[in-house]
Amino acid sequence: MITVVDIVVPQDIHLGPLLVIAPAITASFAGPVLTGAIGVLAVAAQAYIGLHLGVLSSRNLMVQIAALAGLSALIVSFCVVRERRSRELAQVRSVAEAAQHVLLWPLPDxxxxxxxxxxxxxxxxxxxxxxxxxxxxxxxxxxxxxxxxxxxxxxxxxxxxxxxxxxxxxxxxxxxxxxxxxxxxxxxxxxxxxxxxxxxxxxxxxxxxxxxxxxxxxxxxxxxxxxxxxxxxxxxxxxxxxxxxxxxxxxxxxxxxxxxxxxxxxxxxxxxxxxxxxxxxxxxxxxxxxxxxxxxxxxxxxxxxxxxxxxxxxxxxxxxxxxxxxxxxxxxxxxxxxxxxxxxxxxxxxx
Structure with a gap:
């Protein structure tokens, strides 16, 4: 949607930097694989906008693409760390629940x-x-x-x-x-x-x-x-x-x-x-x-x-x-x- 709007609006309005929203939102509900895919798609969309406007080789657009790729990589690394800690927390919780059930046995019906x-x-x-x-x-x-x-x-x-x-x-x-x-x-x-x-x-x-x-x-x-x-x-x-x-x-x-x-x-x-x-x-x-x-x-x-x-x-x-x-x-x-x-x-x- 951001890509389409950026192409439609006048050329003096640039919405391409907003593409970083896509991987940032994806990280809130998805893992590193899907977040990385959305990051790659956002970089491709930024490049397509530059190609459509004829400014793909400009220094400004190159910096925007590099910044978007870097931020997407950071978001993916955050997802990797979060998933690893979530797995560790799940293991700790399972051990704690097992210990709690051993201590306080459920009473028979x-x-x-x-x-x-x-x-x-x-x-x-x-x-x-x-x-x-x-x-x-x-x-x-x-x-x-x-x-x-x-x-x-x-x-x-x-x-x-x-x-x-x-x-x-x-x-x-x-x-x-x-x-x-x-x-x-x-x-x-x-x-x-x-x-x-x-x-x-x-x-x-x-x-x-x-x-x-x-x-x-x-x-x-x-x-x-x-x-x-x-x-x-x-x-x-x-x-x-x-x-x-x-x-x-x-x-x-x-x-x-x-x-x-x-x-x-x-x-x-x-x-x-x-x-x-x-x-x-x-x-x-x-x-x-x-x-x-x-x-x-x-x-x-x-x-x-x-x-x-x-x-x-x-x-x-x-x-x-x-x-x-x-x-x-x-x-x-x-x-x-x-x-x-x-x-x-x-x-x-x-x-």
Whole structure:
């Protein structure tokens, strides 16, 4: 278009130098090959303009052609460097994503009579995990779940989260009670937390955790809190209840034995949904400084499946904070489905 216009307009108007726009724009969306081809085409167009006007051999046009060729070469070299760095960044991201998935394994969609969905929203840009964590394990006759939050951000928080997850996956099979499991986690965190303490934060690292044990048969579930907020219990009537909780200090604060942790019980009925979360959810603020009304919003979608519930909460939470969280946020939604046993009526409740 520039070439055609330059030929049509009067001879005292010269638009040929604008041809450098072509390779410059191409570099924004294409690679070095196509950018180089457009650069060659721009040089040819400049030469054609000179030939058409009969000034191809003039010193002025020769300088313009040389300058256009030089700028096109610089743009192509920029594309080469950009593509190489993009490949390196893609490799780094793939390794980081693999490491993140190894650390925080995705939870299964179903464990026994439980349907499970999880969601992690990282506050750090380009990150998928941070200091929040969750895990599930099968034990005899039921399922154990842990959700936790490590103080701080960055690599130190990720390292502490890895220690806590590894300790939970190993110790949950060695201790029959949740208080004993909490005491084992306390010992593991206290033993290794010094390895991840940044300078100036000695003795200030800790982690909150909520441990749950949900039986396959029966409605009485158990939980032990190490400084972590209580879950929400949603039923089909859009009612939200908070089970009674007696939290102990967070892990890493003080060496407590099994007797220092309380065992709380609550009724988890068929069709109910248990919603676990970290403090990044309830402490999220909007521009006016108002906290996110978590329980009120969760009640709106109490009848939804675990996956749909977390989908609604994710969009609603991000809309509340304007699209960017100040802290990591994690959710686990657990729905207890009815157990249908041969020889039993649909409405019968298991013993």
């Amino acid at each position: 179903r464990i026994g009579p439980l349907r499970i969905a999880c969601l992690y929203l990282a506050a750090e840009d380009e990150a998928q995990i941070g200091g929040d964590l969750y895990a599930t394990t099968r034990v005899e006759g039921g399922t154990r779940v842990m959700i936790g939050d490590v103080r701080g951000k960055g690599l130190a928080a990720v390292g502490e989260a890895a220690v806590l997850l590894g300790a939970f996956r190993e110790a949950t099979y060695q201790h029959t009670s949740l208080p004993a499991l909490a005491a084992a986690l306390e010992r593991s965190v206290s033993r290794y937390q010094a390895d991840f303490e940044p300078e100036g934060e000695a003795g200030e690292r800790f982690a909150t955790a909520l441990l749950l044990e949900i039986p396959d048969v029966g409605r009485i579930s158990r939980m032990t809190s190490c400084g972590h907020p209580a879950p929400l219990l949603l039923n089909s009537e859009h009612a939200v209840t908070v089970p009674s909780l007696h939290p102990a200090p967070p892990l890493g604060v003080g060496g407590m034995g099994p007797t220092g942790y309380a065992l709380d019980v609550f009724s988890f009925e068929e069709g109910d949904t248990l919603l676990l979360y970290t403090d990044g959810v309830i402490e999220a603020r909007d521009r006016e400084g108002d906290f996110y009304p978590f329980a009120e919003r969760a009640a709106r979608w109490a009848e939804s499946s675990p996956e749909a519930l977390l989908h609604h909460l994710r969009g609603d939470l991000l809309a509340h904070v304007g699209g960017h969280l100040g802290d990591d946020a994690a959710f686990i939604a657990i729905r207890r489905d009815p157990i249908h046993q041969p020889g039993r009526n649909h409405g019968d409740r298991p013993p």
